[in-house]
Amino acid sequence: RSPSPGRREDEDDLARRCSTFMTSPVTDLHELRRRPEDMKTKMELLIMETQAQVCRALAQVDGVADFSVDRWERKEGGGGITCVLQDGRVFEKAGVSVSVVHGNLSEDAAKQMRSRGKVLKMKDGKLPFTAMGVSSVIHPKNPHAPTMHFNYRYFEVEEVDGNKHWWFGGGCDLSPTYLNQEDAVHFHRTLKEACDQHGPDIYPKFKKWCDDYFHIVHRGERRGIGGIFFDDLNSPSKEEAFHLVQTCAKAVVPSYIPIVRKHCDDSFTPQEKMWQQLRRGRYVEFNLLYDRGTKFGLFTPGSRIESILMSLPLTARWEYMHSPPENSKEAEILKVLRNPRDWVH
Amino acid sequence: RSPSPGRREDEDDLARRCSTFMTSPVTDLHELRRRPEDMKTKMELLIMETQAQVCRALAQVDGVADFSVDRWERKEGGGGITCVLQDGRVFEKAGVSVSVVHGNLSEDAAKQMRSRGKVLKMKDGKLPFTAMGVSSVIHPKNPHAPTMHFNYRYFEVEEVDGNKHWWFGGGCDLSPTYLNQEDAVHFHRTLKEACDQHGPDIYPKFKKWCDDYFHIVHRGERRGIGGIFFDDLNSPSKEEAFHLVQTCAKAVVPSYIPIVRKHCDDSFTPQEKMWQQLRRGRYVEFNLLYDRGTKFGLFTPGSRIESILMSLPLTARWEYMHSPPENSKEAEILKVLRNPRDWVH
Numbered sequence: 001r002s003p004s005p006g007r008r009e010d011e012d013d014l015a016r017r018c019s020t021f022m023t024s025p026v027t028d029l030h031e032l033r034r035r036p037e038d039m040k041t042k043m044e045l046l047i048m049e050t051q052a053q054v055c056r057a058l059a060q061v062d063g064v065a066d067f068s069v070d071r072w073e074r075k076e077g078g079g080g081i082t083c084v085l086q087d088g089r090v091f092e093k094a095g096v097s098v099s100v101v102h103g104n105l106s107e108d109a110a111k112q113m114r115s116r117g118k119v120l121k122m123k124d125g126k127l128p129f130t131a132m133g134v135s136s137v138i139h140p141k142n143p144h145a146p147t148m149h150f151n152y153r154y155f156e157v158e159e160v161d162g163n164k165h166w167w168f169g170g171g172c173d174l175s176p177t178y179l180n181q182e183d184a185v186h187f188h189r190t191l192k193e194a195c196d197q198h199g200p201d202i203y204p205k206f207k208k209w210c211d212d213y214f215h216i217v218h219r220g221e222r223r224g225i226g227g228i229f230f231d232d233l234n235s236p237s238k239e240e241a242f243h244l245v246q247t248c249a250k251a252v253v254p255s256y257i258p259i260v261r262k263h264c265d266d267s268f269t270p271q272e273k274m275w276q277q278l279r280r281g282r283y284v285e286f287n288l289l290y291d292r293g294t295k296f297g298l299f300t301p302g303s304r305i306e307s308i309l310m311s312l313p314l315t316a317r318w319e320y321m322h323s324p325p326e327n328s329k330e331a332e333i334l335k336v337l338r339n340p341r342d343w344v345h
Numbered sequence: 346r347s348p349s350p351g352r353r354e355d356e357d358d359l360a361r362r363c364s365t366f367m368t369s370p371v372t373d374l375h376e377l378r379r380r381p382e383d384m385k386t387k388m389e390l391l392i393m394e395t396q397a398q399v400c401r402a403l404a405q406v407d408g409v410a411d412f413s414v415d416r417w418e419r420k421e422g423g424g425g426i427t428c429v430l431q432d433g434r435v436f437e438k439a440g441v442s443v444s445v446v447h448g449n450l451s452e453d454a455a456k457q458m459r460s461r462g463k464v465l466k467m468k469d470g471k472l473p474f475t476a477m478g479v480s481s482v483i484h485p486k487n488p489h490a491p492t493m494h495f496n497y498r499y500f501e502v503e504e505v506d507g508n509k510h511w512w513f514g515g516g517c518d519l520s521p522t523y524l525n526q527e528d529a530v531h532f533h534r535t536l537k538e539a540c541d542q543h544g545p546d547i548y549p550k551f552k553k554w555c556d557d558y559f560h561i562v563h564r565g566e567r568r569g570i571g572g573i574f575f576d577d578l579n580s581p582s583k584e585e586a587f588h589l590v591q592t593c594a595k596a597v598v599p600s601y602i603p604i605v606r607k608h609c610d611d612s613f614t615p616q617e618k619m620w621q622q623l624r625r626g627r628y629v630e631f632n633l634l635y636d637r638g639t640k641f642g643l644f645t646p647g648s649r650i651e652s653i654l655m656s657l658p659l660t661a662r663w664e665y666m667h668s669p670p671e672n673s674k675e676a677e678i679l680k681v682l683r684n685p686r687d688w689v690h
Contacts, residue, residue: 093665312626316629
């Protein structure tokens with residue numbers, strides 16, 4: 001049922017779709033046209049689309065600053081498009097980055113995969129791979145507007161015998177400076193409704209996975225109030241897994257934008273700004289000490305450092321022995337970070 | 346020639362020495378008196394003395410704020426004394442911490458040691474050890490006054506057959522925001538003069554080791570303009586290695602205090618403060634991503650997180666794609682951070 005490549009109307013269709021992106025896709029349009037039904041094409045179009053949707057919604061909320069669009073190439077194969085809005089009216093730093101890279105996985109990277117349960121047969125110490133994804137961290141200025149992170153990614157590797165493996169990963173989570181019950185419920189409910197379209201067990205599983213993953217172990221705190229997280233998703237089928245990822249990616253804007261719009265002009269005290277800066281410090285601790293994506297990126301040859309570290313806040317603070325007073329609003333959110341809560345049932 | 350323990354004048358001597366410390370040593374005085382010639386006693390007294398010397402010199406320069414003194418215990422054995430001066434007149438954050446811990450090394454920690462060339466025979470997966478050291482990071486407020494770090498440490502492990510291993514480690518290095526040739530030469534010359542008392546090859550070896558260790562690999566930058574660094578030092582003898590460490594520890598105050606005193610009241614622009622904040626961000630990247638001591642500490646059960654992370658600056662900043670203009674003062678220091686220079690011959 002797939003249309004034969006090169007037909008005029010399909011070309012127009014693809015061109016029309018690409019015209020809504022922040023810039024043209026990483027992969028050449030001829031190549032995308034050549035393989036319309038390949039998951040690599042579908043996923044690249046989805047991540048480009050998600051990038052554009054999120055950037056446009058954020059720029060509209062900000063009202064003043066706009067995104068810079070940087071296209072970069074990786075000499076080992078592939079490249080990416082990094083969009084950053086810095087020091088705007090509403091946002092301190094908002095980054096939405098797409099990358100589509102391919103080449104050969106190193107022995108070390110392949111070993112990492114084996115430890116996650118996959119045994120892959122390499123040829124001459126090499127393993128051809130394609131990795132693509134959209135990744136974003138949004139840090140608003142107002143301490144009552146939470147930080148949000150999301151990432152959706154797709155991986156393919158080919159073993160020496162031609163055996164192909166694929167999987168999806170991703171998630172979306174919220175890191176508020178202060179607890180707002182209504183916001184937490186809205187965020188989780190939107191994500192749950194997206195997951196529920198694909199089965200009743202998905203949200204509970206991904207919600208717990210998120211709480212477990214974003215754990216600042218040495219502090220005994222979560223990075224935020226969670227959301228969803230998953231990895232190694234390769235069932236029930238490639239198409240169905242893709243549709244789940246697609247639904248989740250579409251939920252980013254409705255889960256977050258109403259919250260940031262609601263709070264971006266809230267009044268706040270210098271003390272509240274200070275507490276936000278301390279929480280930013282914790283965010284940095286998680287990203288540099290624990291986040292697998294950040295470390296994988298930083299230690300992979302040819303990766304673009306500025307795109308990986310765009311996740312770090314513009315400013316952060318560390319105070320020795322800071323401890324908020326009992327029954328304060330600061331103590332309230334700490335309690336939730338130490339004991340993750342269920343927000344929707 | 347060692348005096349018999351318990352004699353009145355020796356007791357007075359020890360008490361007199363301890364009275365100059367920030368507080369009494371981690372180890373009970375009776376225990377220290379029982380083993381006056383043991384290296385554990387000598388080293389604990391040296392690190393307590395160094396802590397006091399450095400704290401007093403810093404407090405004098407600051408003139409307003411003073412050090413808090415926190416004594417803490419480690420339930421697995423030992424404890425420490427953490428002194429921090431925060432938000433003073435001259436210093437943003439200055440921490441000088443002593444720790445004296447003992448217990449059993451985990452299999453993981455022992456493996457780390459094996460990978461560094463030591464094969465240690467454990468008993469029932471355990472290895473009795475003692476580790477002690479003084480560790481310090483000083484972040485001044487003024488962007489023309491550099492950040493300084495030093496650490497001197499001693500390690501003992503005992504194998505199942507009673508075979509004892511010991512080694513010293515340490516170093517002292519400077520991280521300026523802007524290059525000041527005169528300061529760099531003063532700092533390195535003071536450290537070189539200390540090392541030269543113990544042989545002509547020591548400074549060149551430790552200087553290179555320092556440049557190699559404080560490498561922010563993903564940035565292709567050093568953390569600062571270096572100094573000295575060494576590890577696994579167990580020659581020519583325990584006494585001689587201790588004397589070298591003692592000479593280096595005594596060099597901390599004369600190497601750094603004149604520099605910070607000279608610049609703490611320099612005038613500066615908001616741009617210079619901003620550049621300092623960006624360099625603070627790089628400092629955080631090194632400490633959380635690469636520093637072995639920080640990671641070893643954070644991932645060791647029972648360690649005191651606040652004492653380990655006192656090394657982080659009060660404030661830091663990350664800008665996407667920041668790049669200083671050519672021929673600027675910011676570009677000048679970056680050049681040195683990318684290509685370490687020899688400061689004294």
